[in-house]
Amino acid sequence: MASRDTYERTFDEDVQQADQNTCPECSGRVTTNAYETICEDCGLVIDDEQIDHGPEWREFADDQTNSRRTGSPNTVARHDRGIGTEIGWNRDSSGRQLSQEKRRQLVRLRREHKRAKADSTADRNQIQGLVDIRRMTAALGLGRSIRDQACQLFRTAQNNDLLRGRSIEAIAAACVYAVCRLNEQPRPFEAIATVSKMSLDRIRHSYGILNRELDLPVPPVGPKQYLPQIASAVDAHTETERRARELLERADDRAVANGQNPMGAAAGALYLASRQTGEYIKQETIATAADVAAVTVRKRYRDLQSVVAT
Structure with missing residues (x-):
């Protein structure tokens, strides 16, 4: 025993x-x-305390083929930071079709759930602002980092009571513009206005409020920041873009483009560079990509020619 x-x-x-x-x-x-x-x-x-290197995921709907349990990561782009729940529509957790009576019940539950998620005016304003930012950044082709920073800036503006008496979408558009400037990926006000429902003047005014009240460390925008955007739009060669950047650096040392529209200066440098490299991009094509007049491209081109000559 x-x-x-x-x-x-x-x-x-x-x-x-x-x-x-x-x-x-x-x-x-x-x-x-x-x-x-x-x-x-x-x-x-x-x-x-051995480390388990396996996944800690589980999905109750399909335990056999999909072991995922965790949901989407936290994000500042949503008012509930991405941890909220949603009520389904026509099928239950097993994939079976719901009855008509059950669907009507879910409609009522979904309505009350939506109201409970935003039980205050501040929450509803935040939902609207974050939705506008997600829509505008997607339309402009901006990355997730820019979107999240713009959403966080909108939250900061709301916490500082900057939304009172002002348009929510105008503040949201100003946040997108400011974050693009902060990341040295500037977009002109005109580009922001095309994807926003607000006028150009209201976006400018809202940005001025943000910049003044929050003391944003926005660096000055020069022509070199706009050059990659224009070169990509006209599908310019890498050599042409590199040459245009060198021209802008020489112009900056001699203060040739000071006080001028940076988009126009970048367009003029790209046009001159295309002539030097033999690519010969048309003035109208560059002007359209830079959202300036062809006359502006010609003027900046002539100014930069003096830099090349000396």
């Missing part, structure tokens, strides 16, 4: 596997369970 110690050791539920290696202290028997590796003779803890 087995002794009591042997009985308890044999039927220990925590024991998963027995390692035949000996203890470094007493040369005793070493056992590994779900939590730690210990010596059964002297009690030395050789290893503990």
Whole structure:
């Protein structure tokens, strides 16, 4: 008959596997369970808190083929930071079609759930502003980082009571413009206005409020920041873009483009560079991409020619 110690050791539920290696202290028997590796003779803890490198995911709808449990990551682009819940529509968790009575019940529950998510005016304003920012950044082709920073800036503006008496969408558009400037990926006010429902003047005014009240560290915008955008729009060669950047750097050293529209200066430099590299992009094509007049391109081109000549 087995002794009591042997009985308890044999039927220990925590024991998963027995390692035949000996203890470094007493040369005793070493056992590994779900939590730690210990010596059964002297009690030395050789290893503990082992890292489980497997996924900690589970999806109850389909446990056999999809073991995902976690949802989308937290994000500032949504008012509930992405951890809110949504009520389904026509099918239950098993994929079965819901009855007509159940669907009517879910309609009522969905309506009350939507109201409960935004139970204050501040929450409703935030939802509208963040939706506008997501829509505008998507229309402008901006990245997720720009979108999240613009949403965080909108939250800051709301916390500083800058929305009172002002248009929510105008503040949202101003946030997008400001964040583009902060990341040195500027977009002109005209481009922001094309994807916004607000007028150009209201967006300018809202940006002025943000810049003044929040003291944004917005760097000055030069022609070089607009050059990649214009070069990409006209599909210019890399050599042409590099040459245009060199021209703008020389113009900046001699203050040739100071006080001028940076988009026009970048367009003029790209046109001159295309002539030097033999690509010969038309003035009208560059002017359309830069959203300036062809006359502006010609004027900046002539100004930059003086830089090349000297």
